[in-house]
Amino acid sequence: MLKQKRNIIVGIDTSCDDTSIAIFDADAGCVLSNVVHSQFDLHRPHGGVVPEVASRSHAENIRFVLSQALEQAQCGLKDLSAIAVTKEPGLMGSLLVGTSFAKALAWRLKIPLHGVNHIEAHLFSPYIHKEGVYPFIGLVASGGHTAFYYVESPLAEPQIIGHTVDDAIGEAFDKVGKILGLEFPGGPAIDRRAEKGDAKRFSFTRPRVKMGQEYLSFSGLKTAGNLLFQSLSSPTEQDIDDFCASFRFAMVDAILEKTRYFLAHYPAQAVTLSGGVALNKLLRESLFELCKSESKECFLTEKSFCSDNGAMVAHYAWLRQIPAEGLELETRATKDLRGAL
Ligand code: KG4
Ligand code: ZN
Numbered sequence: 001m002l003k004q005k006r007n008i009i010v011g012i013d014t015s016c017d018d019t020s021i022a023i024f025d026a027d028a029g030c031v032l033s034n035v036v037h038s039q040f041d042l043h044r045p046h047g048g049v050v051p052e053v054a055s056r057s058h059a060e061n062i063r064f065v066l067s068q069a070l071e072q073a074q075c076g077l078k079d080l081s082a083i084a085v086t087k088e089p090g091l092m093g094s095l096l097v098g099t100s101f102a103k104a105l106a107w108r109l110k111i112p113l114h115g116v117n118h119i120e121a122h123l124f125s126p127y128i129h130k131e132g133v134y135p136f137i138g139l140v141a142s143g144g145h146t147a148f149y150y151v152e153s154p155l156a157e158p159q160i161i162g163h164t165v166d167d168a169i170g171e172a173f174d175k176v177g178k179i180l181g182l183e184f185p186g187g188p189a190i191d192r193r194a195e196k197g198d199a200k201r202f203s204f205t206r207p208r209v210k211m212g213q214e215y216l217s218f219s220g221l222k223t224a225g226n227l228l229f230q231s232l233s234s235p236t237e238q239d240i241d242d243f244c245a246s247f248r249f250a251m252v253d254a255i256l257e258k259t260r261y262f263l264a265h266y267p268a269q270a271v272t273l274s275g276g277v278a279l280n281k282l283l284r285e286s287l288f289e290l291c292k293s294e295s296k297e298c299f300l301t302e303k304s305f306c307s308d309n310g311a312m313v314a315h316y317a318w319l320r321q322i323p324a325e326g327l328e329l330e331t332r333a334t335k336d337l338r339g340a341l
Pocket of ligand 2: 118
């Protein structure tokens with residue numbers, strides 16, 4: 001009897017400093033493997049992501065990451081039926097490695113290629129392995145992006161209903177972590193230290209944005225953190241723990257205030273949280289409690305799918321039925337180039 005071909009999507013993300021490839025079973029709607037090669041150790045000495053270092057590392061590791069993903073999923077190249085790749089936004093060199101690799105693979109295997117928006121892939125990642133609830137208010141909180149979306153149905157265009165006017169929330173965590181002399185990246189380091197600290201010890205003025213209630217700002221909190229920390233002469237370990245707890249509390253409180261505002265203005269059934277900052281312990285717990293008190297469902301992205309990963313890219317292409325683009329794969333860079341010619 002003829003063996004039926006499996007319906008397998010490979011998801012590739014090289015938008016920033018993680019090389020990630022996942023194998024996704026499109027018949028079962030589940031992730032078979034999700035391999036992430038982190039570049040933290042390479043960037044740590046520089047205290048931030050160095051774009052050139054990031055793209056080189058992607059180029060060196062991407063083939064190995066694919067082999068690992070296939071091996072863990074017990075698949076071969078012949079099993080792949082489509083490719084989904086992050087095409088934007090991200091670091092240009094890093095994106096080019098992923099999209100070039102994806103194009104070459106699609107050409108070699110003669111399978112369709114889907115270009116995916118990284119932020120939208122994060123937005124739908126809370127629904128991986130779950131039945132989604134619509135309409136929902138989704139917060140994407142990452143190192144490069146912080147925005148609230150309103151999504152009416154699985155195939156409707158996500159509507160941005162509010163966003164930061166300056167720093168992304170993860171960026172503010174990372175910058176304050178640097179000021180405190182914590183290890184890179186600052187977000188998880190502050191979260192860990194905050195667990196041992198007193199959140200009531202220091203108070204931070206909550207940001208107010210003149211543009212309107214739907215906007216957020218984190219640069220004021222970051223600057224307030226800087227000034228406050230400079231004013232502490234020879235801070236002890238306990239001072240730093242208390243500072244982290246107070247700062248984390250202020251950041252999360254700013255998010256909760258906006259969530260309440262959006263819940264009052266949009267008829268959402270659920271609230272979702274995604275992106276790297278969705279790993280924050282206090283944010284997860286507080287958002288969950290808020291949803292409970294507002295009788296809304298709360299979807300917190302599974303921890304392994306919060307930071308950048310290929311699974312969310314494959315899942316997004318599958319869930320939203322993103323059309324194949326072929327080897328022409330239109331990115332902002334190719335669009336700009338065409339405009340310039
Ligand atoms: O989504 P992501 O992996 O990459 C981007 O697309 O930006 O997010 C990375 C961000 C970093 O800023 C990192 O510090 C932050 O997520 N992050 C956290 C935590 N874990 C990661 N921020 C606060 N608390 C955490 N536990
Ligand atoms: Zn991301």
